Structures are given as structure tokens and as C-alpha cells.
Amino acid sequence: MLSLRPPHTTFPRTSQWLRWGRQGGAAAPHCLGATGPGSVSFPILVNGCTGNMGLSVAEAAVLRGLHLVPVSFSSREKVKRTIQVGQTDIRIYGPSAREDVLSSVADEFPDVIVLDYTAPDSVNSNAELYCKLGLPFVMGTTGGNRQLLYKSVQDSKNYALISPQMGKQVVAFVALMRIFGEQFPGAYSGYHLEVLESHQASKKDTSGTAKDVIACFEKLGVPYDMNKMVKIRDPEQQLEMVGVPEEHIEGHAFHLYHLTSSDDSVSFEFQHNVCGRSIYAEGTIDAAIFLHRKVQSKDSKRIYNMEDVLREGYMR
Numbered sequence: 001m002l003s004l005r006p007p008h009t010t011f012p013r014t015s016q017w018l019r020w021g022r023q024g025g026a027a028a029p030h031c032l033g034a035t036g037p038g039s040v041s042f043p044i045l046v047n048g049c050t051g052n053m054g055l056s057v058a059e060a061a062v063l064r065g066l067h068l069v070p071v072s073f074s075s076r077e078k079v080k081r082t083i084q085v086g087q088t089d090i091r092i093y094g095p096s097a098r099e100d101v102l103s104s105v106a107d108e109f110p111d112v113i114v115l116d117y118t119a120p121d122s123v124n125s126n127a128e129l130y131c132k133l134g135l136p137f138v139m140g141t142t143g144g145n146r147q148l149l150y151k152s153v154q155d156s157k158n159y160a161l162i163s164p165q166m167g168k169q170v171v172a173f174v175a176l177m178r179i180f181g182e183q184f185p186g187a188y189s190g191y192h193l194e195v196l197e198s199h200q201a202s203k204k205d206t207s208g209t210a211k212d213v214i215a216c217f218e219k220l221g222v223p224y225d226m227n228k229m230v231k232i233r234d235p236e237q238q239l240e241m242v243g244v245p246e247e248h249i250e251g252h253a254f255h256l257y258h259l260t261s262s263d264d265s266v267s268f269e270f271q272h273n274v275c276g277r278s279i280y281a282e283g284t285i286d287a288a289i290f291l292h293r294k295v296q297s298k299d300s301k302r303i304y305n306m307e308d309v310l311r312e313g314y315m316r
């Protein structure tokens with residue numbers, strides 16, 4: 001095991017760290033067949049169907065009996081293609097058609113829910129357009145200006161569910177960390193935190209989930225400089241050092257947080273390791289069903305997160 005450690009990397013001191021990912025990573029994919037609480041069907045528009053998450057979510061929507069609106073968008077203007085998901089051919093439009101197409105969708109499918117899995121630099125412009133057109137949306141895409149994202153929804157009084165993490169069991173872990181920080185503020189003052197995250201090479205930004213967990217550690221009294229986060233995107237390192245199974249190099253999210261006391265006599269490790277994307281796709285569909293219900297009941301809260309979804313009984 002020790003030989004897995006490349007000499008140039010800065011690693012914490014435990015052997016557990018070196019075995020990172022070997023024991024917890026390869027969870028079996030969830031069955032996407034069953035619907036959540038109650039059986040519903042309504043239209044879903046997945047923005048970003050050309051991408052990995054967009055496609056996974058569109059497939060999960062079909063498996064859960066939702067009606068896939070046959071349009072999606074790309075950042076590229078000259079994209080003439082369709083993508084087949086189940087029996088539906090989804091037409092991909094370029095950015096200049098976005099507003100007209102979405103406006104027609106809003107007219108034709110008044111109870112549509114938009115699911116956004118695009119790119120960090122599209123988060124704010126997409127959200128503003130959904131808000132302008134009154135389209136309720138689930139924002140799974142990470143990054144962008146998150147404050148502005150919330151402000152756009154608040155100002156427009158639109159409905160949205162926003163979460164950088166849709167995997168319900170991971171959401172439950174983050175919730176636990178949040179409660180931990182609230183219950184014991186400052187309990188780990190003087191401790192030192194190291195964070196490592198590994199994702200497929202195509203991931204553009206830093207893990208949004210890691211940022212949320214780090215905020216909890218900060219409440220526990222452990223300051224952290226985000227620039228120190230070790231981001232692994234190199235497939236060779238992922239195989240050799242992190243222990244990502246080869247078949248998941250193109251789609252995984254491994255996170256490790258290592259806490260050490262100032263005199264090195266005490267240490268803690270927390271990990272959440274996901275292989276594949278089914279956990280997010282399934283959680284996203286639960287999020288869409290939840291949001292649809294909130295819109296239909298004209299709920300006053302309007303902006304939700306995945307903890308809200310778990311608290312209403314979608315944890316399974």
C-alpha cells in the first residue's frame with residue numbers, strides 16, 4: 001500500500017489515507033425503477049442533455065415515468081443533432097434559440113420542471129432566463145455566482161431547488177456535518193484540516209460538495225484556505241493513488257477530509273466516495289417530484305435544497 005504514494009504529493013500521515021477509496025467506493029448502482037412517495041407524471045425539461053449528468057437524469061426521468069420534453073440546449077450554436085432517450089428524440093438547440101424555445105415550452109407545458117446540468121459558467125444566465133419565464137427549476141450545476149443565483153430566484157419569486165449534491169445519502173452526511181457544527185461550535189479549534197477530492201478529468205470546477213462540508217468544519221473551529229484543497233483530475237493518479245476503480249475513472253466523486261490535532265496526537269477522517277452517477281440522477285428526480293408538488297400547492301417557501309427533500313420522506 002505504501003508504494004502507492006507518489007513522492008511528489010502532500011499527503012496526511014495515516015495509512016487509511018493511502019487506502020483511500022479502496023473500501024468504500026464501488027457502491028452498487030441504485031435501482032431507478034420505483035417512483036418516490038406517491039406516483040406522479042409531469043413534464044421534465046433537461047438542460048444539458050449532451051453532457052454526462054444531463055443524459056443520466058433524462059434516462060432516470062423516463063424510467064420513473066416522467067414526460068421528457070423533447071428539447072435541450074448546448075453552449076454551441078451550430079449543433080444540429082438529436083439525442084435519443086427511451087422513445088424520445090431530444091432536439092438540441094444552440095444558445096440563440098434558448099429564449100424562444102423555452103418560452104414555447106412554458107406555454108405548452110405549464111407545469112414543466114427544468115433540470116439544469118450544464119456548466120459553471122452557465123449557471124447564472126440560465127437561472128435568470130428560467131426566472132424571467134417563470135420556469136421552476138432544479139439547479140444541479142455547480143459553480144457560478146451562488147449568491148446571485150439565490151438573488152435571481154428571490155427577486156423573481158420563481159420556484160427553485162438548488163443543490164451541488166443530489167445524492168441523498170451524501171446529502172444526509174452533509175446535513176449531519178451541518179448539525180455537528182451547529183451543536184458544537186469551535187469544538188475542534190486548533191485542529192488542522194486537509195481536504196482531497198478526485199473527479200473525472202472533465203470536471204471544470206472545485207467540488208461544490210467539499211465547499212459545503214468545509215463550511216461545517218469552519219463552524220467547528222477549523223479555518224480552511226480553499227486554495228489548499230488537493231484536486232485530483234489525473235486518471236493515472238486516480239487509479240494508482242486514490243484507488244478509483246478503472247471503470248469509474250470517467251465518472252466518480254471521491255472526497256476525503258482529514259483532521260489532526262495541533263500536537264498530532266489525535267486524528268479523524270471522513271470520506272464519501274461515489275462511483276458512477278446513478279445516485280445523483282435518482283436524487284434529481286426526487287427533487288423534481290418534490291419541487292413540482294411545491295409549485296402545484298403554491299408553497300410560500302419557493303427556494304429549497306436537498307435537505308428539504310429528505311425531510312419530506314424521500315430518504316430511501
Ligand SMILES: NC(=O)C1=CN([C@@H]2O[C@H](COP(=O)(O)OP(=O)(O)OC[C@H]3O[C@@H](n4cnc5c(N)ncnc54)[C@H](OP(=O)(O)O)[C@@H]3O)[C@@H](O)[C@H]2O)C=CC1
Pocket residue numbers: 047048049050051052053054073074075076079117118119120122139140141142143163164165166167202280
Ligand atoms: N448536483 C449534483 O449532485 C451534481 C452536480 N454535477 C454538476 O453538474 C454539472 C455538469 O456535470 P457533467 O454532466 O458531469 O458535465 P459534462 O461536461 O459531462 O456536461 C455538461 C454539458 O453542459 C453543456 N453545456 C455547457 N454550457 C451550456 C449551456 N450554456 N447551455 C446548455 N448546455 C450547456 C455541455 O454541452 P455543449 O458542449 O454541447 O455545450 C456539456 O455537454 C457540473 O457543474 C457538475 O459539477 C455533477 C454531478 C452531480
Ligand SMILES: O=C(O)C1=N[C@H](C(=O)O)C[C@H](O)C1
Pocket residue numbers: 142164165166199200203206207208209210252253
Ligand atoms: O462534477 C461532478 O461529477 C460532481 N459534482 C458535484 C460537486 O461538485 O460537488 C457533486 C459530486 O461531487 C459530483
